[in-house]
Structures are given as structure tokens and as C-alpha cells.
Amino acid sequence: ISGIHRPAKLVIDQQAIFDNVQQAVKRLPADTVLWAVVKADGYGHGMLQVAQAAAAAGATGFCVALLDEALGLRQAGFDQPILVLGVTPANQVTLAAQQRISLAAPDAAWLQTAAATLQNSTAPLSVHLAFDTGMGRIGVQTVAEVQAAMALLRQAPFVFDGVFTHFSTADEADTTHFNQQVQQFKTLLAAVGQRPRYVHVANSATSLWHQACASNVVRFGVAMYGLNPSGDALPLPYPLKPALRIESELTFVKQVPAGAAISYGATYHAAQPEWIGTIPVGYADGWQRRLQGFHVLINGQACEIVGRICMDQLMVRLPEKLPAGTKVTLVGTDGDTAISLQDVASFAHTIHYEIACGLTMRLPRVYLPYQA
Ligand SMILES: Cc1ncc(COP(=O)(O)O)c(CNc2conc2O)c1O
Numbered sequence: 200i201s202g203i204h205r206p207a208k209l210v211i212d213q214q215a216i217f218d219n220v221q222q223a224v225k226r227l228p229a230d231t232v233l234w235a236v237v238k239a240d241g242y243g244h245g246m247l248q249v250a251q252a253a254a255a256a257g258a259t260g261f262c263v264a265l266l267d268e269a270l271g272l273r274q275a276g277f278d279q280p281i282l283v284l285g286v287t288p289a290n291q292v293t294l295a296a297q298q299r300i301s302l303a304a305p306d307a308a309w310l311q312t313a314a315a316t317l318q319n320s321t322a323p324l325s326v327h328l329a330f331d332t333g334m335g336r337i338g339v340q341t342v343a344e345v346q347a348a349m350a351l352l353r354q355a356p357f358v359f360d361g362v363f364t365h366f367s368t369a370d371e372a373d374t375t376h377f378n379q380q381v382q383q384f385k386t387l388l389a390a391v392g393q394r395p396r397y398v399h400v401a402n403s404a405t406s407l408w409h410q411a412c413a414s415n416v417v418r419f420g421v422a423m424y425g426l427n428p429s430g431d432a433l434p435l436p437y438p439l440k441p442a443l444r445i446e447s448e449l450t451f452v453k454q455v456p457a458g459a460a461i462s463y464g465a466t467y468h469a470a471q472p473e474w475i476g477t478i479p480v481g482y483a484d485g486w487q488r489r490l491q492g493f494h495v496l497i498n499g500q501a502c503e504i505v506g507r508i509c510m511d512q513l514m515v516r517l518p519e520k521l522p523a524g525t526k527v528t529l530v531g532t533d534g535d536t537a538i539s540l541q542d543v544a545s546f547a548h549t550i551h552y553e554i555a556c557g558l559t560m561r562l563p564r565v566y567l568p569y570q571a
Pocket residue numbers: 236284365401402403404418419420421422428552
């Protein structure tokens with residue numbers, strides 16, 4: 200049930216997605232392609248609409264986390280290469296083979312089970328062997344494990360399409376761990392022998408701040424949404440356009456006397472007679488309770504969120520009496536003030552990835568189209 204009868208929405212600017220991808224494609228090293236990372240419903244922005252704009256801007260493939268997300272892209276008519284970055288249960292890989300979806304292979308044991316699952320499959324399974332070079336999540340870690348996997352990979356039912364790794368500190372100024380991962384990647388890559396078609400290591404941060412080693416695919420996620428992978432730790436080498444705004448309206452306005460309590464737990468008391476506005480957004484929309492004390496923008500002014508954030512509503516202190524229906528900006532620009540997803544994330548002691556992915560489906564998404 201999306202709340203189209205509620206004045207609250209996510210506005211996703213597909214032109215920003217298009218422009219961010221186009222800028223990145225222009226900067227790709229020779230013989231390198233960009234695959235758009237559209238997992239988690241496009242980091243909350245809408246998987247299909249992001250995929251459409253990214254492909255129009257030059258993305259030649261997609262990365263997702265789950266086979267189900269890949270199937271969603273295929274069902275929507277996307278025919279490009281799709282790589283599932285997470286571990287798909289090895290006994291459920293038949294659909295991937297049938298739908299020409301590439302799967303991450305985490306080790307030889309997985310390959311063994313996948314081969315048994317596919318013994319009657321008419322379609323081969325495209326796999327990318329995952330190297331764990333220091334992310335500590337999935338993949339082979341030693342030359343011996345690479346060799347064990349290679350013994351299975353170069354024969355039916357597999358098409359050995361790629362090897363990849365994932366850097367855990369590419370968005371940090373300290374490059375110690377990053378450099379160790381690069382070295383380990385080179386060691387494991389050497390054990391592969393003849394390289395597969397795709398060799399890839401780069402997330403957004405790597406593509407922005409590092410020369411990706413021996414890699415011919417960039418797995419472009421957070422920067423496509425216009426967000427700095429480092430938060431505000433590292434300066435961007437080129438500008439990115441944030442794609443997401445969150446807009447609502449005041450639904451109720453009242454004046455309260457000094458000492459009046461606001462919201463659950465009566466944790467806020469008006470210090471003097473105050474105008475209080477109610478906004479139809481709450482933690483069930485992903486606007487976390489810990490954002491109490493943060494602010495929204497109304498008529499270009501920051502208005503503090505007062506009292507506990509409810510499931511479906513929150514209250515703010517207004518500078519003056521304002522009519523119900525007054526526009527509210529939770530994320531975006533209002534006059535010469537702005538609230539970024541990073542601002543929200545910082546206040547909530549988290550990262551903008553989590554804020555974006557946490558915006559629930561109850562908030563309707565409105566798309567501003569791109570001009571190719
Ligand atoms: C294997 C892999 N490649 C590429 C990306 C894209 O990274 P980017 O969005 O920084 O460009 C991710 C994002 N994975 C996650 C992002 O946040 N938590 C994650 O697990 C990933 O897990």
C-alpha cells in the first residue's frame with residue numbers, strides 16, 4: 200500500500216542518475232565497462248527506474264545482491280549481463296543458468312554442489328569466482344583454494360566468466376589495508392592462469408580514488424545515486440548529483456502553551472508558547488526515531504524535530520504560525536538551505552547507504568525523467 204493519499208514522497212531525479220553514470224563512463228580506463236549496482240531496490244531509489252537511466256547513460260550491465268533481484272531485472276526486460284554478488288544457494292542455481300544470470304562462486308565446495316545441481320541443465324552457468332582479499336565476507340582466500348576452484352571452473356556446466364574482489368577501505372584516506380588487498384588480489388589472480396573475460400575490483404570509491412588494478416569492470420553503486428562513498432571524508436574528483444529528495448507537508452498546526460508536552464514519553468516540553476507542526480512521516484517510513492532533535496526545512500528555515508518520532512508522524516517547532524499544507528523538505532534543497540542524506544546519516548550516527556536503503560515502500564516514489 201503506497202501512501203498516495205498522504206502528502207509525503209520520495210522524488211528521484213533520473214537525470215541525476217543518468218548524468219552521474221555518464222560522467223563515470225567518460226572517465227573509465229580503456230577497455231573498461233561500468234555495471235550499475237542496483238541491489239536493495241536501487242539503494243531505495245527504485246531498481247528498475249535506476250537501471251533504465253543507468254543503461255541509457257552507458258552502463259552495460261548490472262550487479263545485484265540476490266538472484267531474485269536479477270530475475271526482477273530479466274522479467275522487466277533487461278537483457279544485459281547481470282551478476283549476483285552474494286552467495287546464491289548452490290542447489291538453487293538452475294534458474295540462474297536458464298536466465299543467463301551470472302553468479303558469484305565463493306569456493307570449490309559451492310562449485311561442486313552447483314555442478315551436481317546442474318547435471319541435467321541444458322544451459323551452462325556463468326560464474327565469477329570471488330576472491331576474499333581482505334573484505335572478510337565471501338570468496339577464496341589462498342592460492343590453493345583458487346586452484347581447487349579452477350579445477351572445477353573450466354569445465355561444464357560452468358562458463359568461467361570472471362574473477363572479482365571487493366575492497367573494504369577504498370573510501371578511506373589510509374590506504375594500508377587497500378594496498379594489502381591489491382597485493383593479495385594480484386597473487387590470487389596469478390594463480391588463475393588464463394584470465395576470464397571480466398576481472399573486476401572497483402566499487403565507486405575505488406573508481407573515484409584509486410587506479411583499479413587489472414580490472415575491466417567498475418561496479419558503480421553509491422556514486423551513481425550522487426552520494427560520496429566516503430561520506431564527507433574524501434573530496435570528490437568530480438561533482439556528483441544527488442538523485443533523491445524527500446518531500447512532505449504540514450498536516451496539522453497548533454499553538455501550545457509553555458510547558459506543553461509533545462509526543463510519546465513527554466520527552467519534550469515547550470519552553471514558551473510555541474507553534475507546533477505535524478508531518479505525516481514516521482519511523483515506519485524509515486525516518487528513524489534517533490532523528491529526534493534533527494530538523495526539516497520549511498520556507499528555507501531549519502525546524503527542529505521535537506519529541507519522539509512516531510510510527511507515522513513527527514512534530515516540529517515552527518518559527519511562526521503556518522497553514523496546514525505548507526511544504527516540508529526532509530532531504531533536499533529549500534531556498535539556499537539544504538539537507539543531504541549525509542546530514543541525516545551523520546545525525547543518526549550511520550551512513551547514507553543505510554538511510555537510503557531504509558526508506559520503506561510505504562513512501563511513494565515519484566520519478567523525474569531523464570533526457571538521453
Ligand atoms: C561486491 C560489491 N561490489 C560493489 C558494490 C558497490 O559499492 P558502492 O555502492 O560503494 O559503489 C557493493 C556495495 N555493497 C555495499 C554497500 O554498502 N554495504 C554493502 O555491502 C558490493 O557489495
